[in-house]
Amino acid sequence: MQRTLVIFKPDCVQRRLVGQILQRFEAKGLRIAALKMIQVSKELGEQHYAEHKERPFFPGLIRFITGGPVVVAVIAGPEAVAVVRGMMGKTSGIEAAPGTIRGDFSVSKQNNLIHGSDSPESAAREIALWFQPEEILDYDLAG
Numbered sequence: 524m525q526r527t528l529v530i531f532k533p534d535c536v537q538r539r540l541v542g543q544i545l546q547r548f549e550a551k552g553l554r555i556a557a558l559k560m561i562q563v564s565k566e567l568g569e570q571h572y573a574e575h576k577e578r579p580f581f582p583g584l585i586r587f588i589t590g591g592p593v594v595v596a597v598i599a600g601p602e603a604v605a606v607v608r609g610m611m612g613k614t615s616g617i618e619a620a621p622g623t624i625r626g627d628f629s630v631s632k633q634n635n636l637i638h639g640s641d642s643p644e645s646a647a648r649e650i651a652l653w654f655q656p657e658e659i660l661d662y663d664l665a666g
């Protein structure tokens with residue numbers, strides 16, 4: 524069982540797509556281990572996207588991610604990092620394949636609806652940034 528961080532970005536909330544996209548993860552067989560809606564602070568946005576600090580799109584990205592509430596989740600399951608990334612599709616909605624979340628719902632490089640951790644190491648860092656340990660639940664789905 525692996526965990527990954529998923530952010531339903533402000534464009535996803537504004538377009539009322541959160542439920543539909545979360546449903547894809549549940550239907551796939553992944554599980555919700557944590558879920559909350561928050562307004563992202565500039566500080567949290569900058570910490571989350573620290574690796575992009577020198578990129579020209581960084582200031583716009585911070586304005587975007589702090590521009591409205593997000594829903595943030597810990598999604599768990601076998602190879603959850605790779606499974607979620609495959610379901611999301613390429614970063615740019617223009618390049619993302621039909622059938623993927625971004626391929627089906629986005630034509631933007633920035634407003635690409637969701638974020639998913641890119642490696643198990645990133646997932647561990649990002650989950651610790653967004654959630655307290657007691658907010659993440661392990662439970663039995665049998666039956």
Ligand code: CMP
Pocket residue numbers: 575580584614632633634635637638639
């Ligand atoms: P995400 O997977 O959250 O990781 C970094 C984010 O930066 C990415 O999704 C996009 O929202 C944004 N991004 C990446 N490349 C570009 C770009 N060329 N122009 C604008 N935003 C970008």
